[in-house]
Amino acid sequence: MPGETVAWLEGLFADLSVRAPHGITWEVDRDEPPQRLRVSLAGYGPVADLEVPDSALVSRLAVAQQVQRHVDAGWAVALPPCPDHGSGLVLGRADDELRWRCPHGDADCAVGDYQELLWPPRSEYHAGSLLGERWRRRGVRGVARWSVQNGVVQVTLHEGADEDAVRDAAAPLAVELEWIPPVGWARRQENDGETLAITNAMMWLARLDGPLRRSSSDELQVGGTPVRLSFEHHVGAPGEPLILDGDGVPFANEGDRVICAGGFAPSGPVSGDQQVFQVDQMTRRGSDA
Numbered sequence: 001m002p003g004e005t006v007a008w009l010e011g012l013f014a015d016l017s018v019r020a021p022h023g024i025t026w027e028v029d030r031d032e033p034p035q036r037l038r039v040s041l042a043g044y045g046p047v048a049d050l051e052v053p054d055s056a057l058v059s060r061l062a063v064a065q066q067v068q069r070h071v072d073a074g075w076a077v078a079l080p081p082c083p084d085h086g087s088g089l090v091l092g093r094a095d096d097e098l099r100w101r102c103p104h105g106d107a108d109c110a111v112g113d114y115q116e117l118l119w120p121p122r123s124e125y126h127a128g129s130l131l132g133e134r135w136r137r138r139g140v141r142g143v144a145r146w147s148v149q150n151g152v153v154q155v156t157l158h159e160g161a162d163e164d165a166v167r168d169a170a171a172p173l174a175v176e177l178e179w180i181p182p183v184g185w186a187r188r189q190e191n192d193g194e195t196l197a198i199t200n201a202m203m204w205l206a207r208l209d210g211p212l213r214r215s216s217s218d219e220l221q222v223g224g225t226p227v228r229l230s231f232e233h234h235v236g237a238p239g240e241p242l243i244l245d246g247d248g249v250p251f252a253n254e255g256d257r258v259i260c261a262g263g264f265a266p267s268g269p270v271s272g273d274q275q276v277f278q279v280d281q282m283t284r285r286g287s288d289a
């Protein structure tokens, strides 16, 4: 879990990025202040190297103002813009938090909530990505795909998705729903080995292979990389088969050579966080000597 200051910075940069002409990248050297914060803008030279001395409001305000100046100067734009006036929002203190406000007095939101100002969308150009972000922020899961056309949201959901939450986030736009079959798992025998895989879900196709190991009681590694299995499975107790399928039938043992298809989940902004490979399909090729 990121520290509280990192979570606040994530909100700040999310707000600045929504209307940024190119990407903003940033990283901190530690989870908690005092921290060094480095900010770079795609296609713009100088990197801002700032200190976050502590989590006090006055320190956050100073850091945020420096970041905002750096970003605005780099691209000659005022970010984040008021949705109705286009002029840059200004940070100010309100009780125990910092808020974005329009100099004209209309827009007002907490840092991290800028996207809430943009809904309902003024045009359909950004509506799809704004809606995806709204679901993400509200923790709505199970949305497979969607589009927005003529004021109507067409959305396809996985089984188990919260239909009411999907509609609430999209309101006042109308929603037309479609469901896709539940995600499952399958086990099959092929010429080059036996395979376990997810079914009815999008699969990532990066490859990872090597010997299968247990790194702690229920954590797995392949070739030294931490992995997480997307499909239903069980991890056996020490001394038992390492992976059992969704029916509890043994599939692979410690030391078996496996070939995985999947992908790395996005990692957090703290340098040195170890990446985990999400395995959507695993083929067992037999054990290494």
Ligand SMILES: [Zn+2]
Binding pocket: 082, 083, 084, 085, 086, 102, 103, 104, 105, 106, 107
């Ligand atoms: Zn305004």
